[in-house]
Amino acid sequence: MRKTPPEIPDVILNRLPLYYKHLKKIKNKNIEYISSEELAKHTGFSSSLIRKDLNYFGTFGKKSYGYDVSCLCRQIQLIMGMHISKTLIIIGAGNMGQALAFNSGLNERGYKLKALFDVKVDLIGKSINGSPILSTEELIPFIKKEDIDIAILTVPSEVAQEITDIIIRANIKGIWDFTEIPLKVPDHVFLEEQHINEGLCKLSYKLFQNHPY
């Protein structure tokens, strides 16, 4: 029983993958049902919040029983569009780019990595986890020919906007940005900024907030 949701708040979209993560884990342990209370205990969110979140999308639970783990997993996959095949490139084949090329989460979520791109000649021609490293000069034709949906941006911050402008001209649909500079993109391009050092900042704040300074 699924609803067509109006507009889902970001806070909820942030939590869904975390629910999913635990569900998948216990599915592997052959646990068939889980209550919101139990899921709460393992994810750190309150049980009523979890029930509310899930009810945004439909009524998946079974009273006095809880949620069917496999079924809920599948529902979240559908909600998140994990079953839809999406084409992907990584721009910037440095350490971070290569690390992401090995990220098993990509395949799991329906992403097909088609290529990495870099300017360094000693990288071009190599292959990472089965995907070729190409020259950034080929970006525009490649995106058009292969109909690429999403680009992961792991280039140095200095060239981030320049590259962004290029791939937007080539009609990229979404960008997952790992650079440090806030990018400017038109409204029709979906941008997800991965502020990697935010976590670091929070950690040191919390660790030392009571220090004299």
Next chain:
Amino acid sequence: MRKTPPEIPDVILNRLPLYYKHLKKIKNKNIEYISSEELAKHTGFSSSLIRKDLNYFGTFGKKSYGYDVSCLCRQIQLIMGMHISKTLIIIGAGNMGQALAFNSGLNERGYKLKALFDVKVDLIGKSINGSPILSTEELIPFIKKEDIDIAILTVPSEVAQEITDIIIRANIKGIWDFTEIPLKVPDHVFLEEQHINEGLCKLSYKLFQNHPY
């Protein structure tokens, strides 16, 4: 004029680094003052939200002028504890671990990377960006001897909890976790989970939310 803040909401701690990012950028352009309105335009938050956020920590602005860029930069550094020297290790010297070893944000924020750790014998003994890769067997004595504050966890998810238990026994203070499994840590250890694939999930949700499924 600084306040000692009671308990800062996470949403604010998330925004501070983004303000800081832009401030640093315009500081390099020798811009001396910025209004909340201007900062709002560049960060995407509203001006009154920015003023409110900053007022949590003190009154840094100058009426009819705006904020002194250098001064505000410095204040955020102080708030975030970026000036405090912190010792750091990376556990798991795979692609992600190595990528993070090169992350310039570490030094900038006062982190001193002391070593990486791995189980792979062909990695042990090598050096990444000036830091040695050591055997995980040395973890406990190293953490104790070098008085390590924070560990970055970039190991396979399967061994994440095991490693976590070990470093907690060695009195680690904080963990920045890149694995996929929700870790269990005691209250006195600060845990920051970097849910790397969340961004990916959100992106595909937004890209395809109107698709029939």
Next chain:
DNA sequence: CTCCAAAAGATAATAATTTCACAATATTTA
């Protein structure tokens, strides 16, 4: 020197999010 404009800081209003509490319902047990 006075008035005007700019912009912070403070307060009030609104909106969003989370929790609470409970009715409804399915399951199990006696």
Next chain:
DNA sequence: TAAATATTGTGAAATTATTATCTTTTGGAG
């Protein structure tokens, strides 16, 4: 078959976060 129990789904209440508005201060123009 009836009572007891578990647990969802949900409206209302509480809390938290954001925006809008107002007040005050400061600097600059006339």
